[in-house]
Amino acid sequence: MTEGLIADVIVIGAGIIGAACARALSQRGLKVVVLDAGWHGATAAGMGHLLVLDDNPAELALSQYSLGRWRELAHLLPEGCAWRNNGTLWLAANPQEMAVANSKYLNLLAHGEACELIGRAALRQREPELREGLEGGLLIKGDGILYAPAAARWMLDSPHIRRQRAQVAEVDGSQVRLDDGRWLRAEAVILANGIQATELCPELPIEPKKGHLLITDRYPATVTHTLVELGYVTSAHNASGPSVACNIQPRPTGQLFIGASRQFGTVDPQVEGWMLAKMLKRAVDYMPGLAQLNGIRAWTGFRAASPDGLPLVGQHPQRKGLWLAVGHEGLGVTTAPATADLLVAQLFNEASPLAPQAYLPERFLGEPVYVS
Structure with missing residues (x-):
């Protein structure tokens, strides 16, 4: 059974990356449904270290910009987020x-x-x-530290965001099939579920x-x-x-x-x-x-x-309606706000706060096979 549009955007994954993307979209007035299977992913397991890394220019640009965004958010974070x-x-x-x-x-x-x-x-x-x-x-x-699970929960606390415990079995562009057989549709789907992403997109080099x-x-x-x-x-x-x-x-x-x-x-x-x-x-x-x-x-x-140590952020070049925010390795907490800003700029066809080319999925997945 296929339901009608349940939201403007479906986000798969309620870790820090998915939460940051959902928050950024909700602030634009979009209705967002966040689907999460309830696994304890990298957000729950990590140290919550916020740091600037400069192994290459793209990593430096992403981490430096994102850490600046965390500093802007710091005064809003509840004490439970343990920002220091x-x-x-x-x-x-x-x-x-x-x-x-x-x-x-x-x-x-x-x-x-x-x-x-x-x-x-x-x-x-x-x-x-x-x-x-x-x-x-x-x-x-x-640089600083953060308790990432609390920060993710805070980001998801919005009237425009609905979180749903669900196991996604299949992604087909802008619709997803749950393990109970139901299909859910939106204008766009964002895949932000870390290492589980390859179960839905085996072609990802994660x-x-x-x-x-x-x-x-x-x-x-x-x-x-x-x-x-x-x-x-x-x-x-x-x-x-x-x-x-x-x-x-x-x-x-x-x-x-x-x-x-x-x-x-x-x-x-x-x-x-x-x-x-x-x-x-x-x-x-x-x-x-x-x-x-x-x-x-x-x-x-x-x-x-990912093979080059940088995340995949942007449209999937072979699956229209599907957007990727995966492959952050150990920098997911640091780069969550930057990832969200990059993705939102692309979704709205706006100027990006960072040059997006180094993070685009087509560097591994090939040129787009459809017209945006």
């Missing part, structure tokens, strides 16, 4: 990594980011729990990257900034095998998030003891006192990774 502008401190373990820090510093400074190079002595003053012997670091002052996280008991004032080793940059884009990198984030509760790991070739959600141990050992290498803290829970999640 605590900055990211990239850690250099040796002179070679300090040279990388200096290069990042010059690049980010040239693009207007507030940042500061920090030497050995100043590093221990900023973060006394770090081990001795680190070469220094780079502080990105505008690969899951498994990650482990651990959260500690409450230890207030142990860490101030989000601490990330500069080796994370190479680790994050290592597609050849499992990798770990030190990533320690203080939560407003006084707890610490400890990451990070990356694994390809598995969709098993189980916590793997060997990988968790490897990840924690790496963190303890940078902050020896972590070994004395109580870890209260560990879990896993899956990042939806």
Whole structure:
């Protein structure tokens, strides 16, 4: 059975990307239905780190613009969203990594980011729990943290948005079939459900990257900034095998998030003891006192990774009426507002706040086969 138009737009996925898209569309007065199967996706599993990354110009443009949008929203966010502008401190373990820090510093400074190079002595003053012997670091002052599940719920709290628990079995342009056989129609459908997107569009070049996280008991004032080793940059884009990198984030509760790991070739959600141990050992290498803290829970999640590390944002070139907002890997929370702005500009045929070419799906899926 096919129902009439149930909304102007159907969004598949109620994580931070789908929620940001739904909110942006609702602010234009559109009626939006958000369909979500209720799986605990990357939004629930991630650290909620808001950061500017500059591995390439398109990544820098997207993350920098989006972080600016988060700062604009900050005063509206409920306290439960746990927004904090605590900055990211990239850690250099040796002179070679300090040279990388200096290069990042010059690049980010040239693009207007507030940042500061920090030497050995100043590093221990900023973060006394770090081990001795680190070469220094780079502080990105505008970075922050957020509790993404609460932010997504806040974004979906609009009279123009209706959220519905439903499993989508098929997408055909601007209509979707639920697992109970019903077809729902709208003017447009936005696919924003992370790694599940390939179940509805097998042609998408999205690969899951498994990650482990651990959260500690409450230890207030142990860490101030989000601490990330500069080796994370190479680790994050290592597609050849499992990798770990030190990533320690203080939560407003006084707890610490400890990451990070990356694994390809598995969709098993189980916590793997060997990988968790490897990840924690790496963190303890940078902050020896972590070994004395109580870890209260560990879990896993899956990042939806594209081949070039950039998301697919825009019309599906072979499926008229279907729009994509997928493939954000570990930057979904950071880049959610930018993704929504890019997509809305395309839907309304308006000037985009960012050059959209680097993120368009046709870079993988080919030229459009229909006229818009």
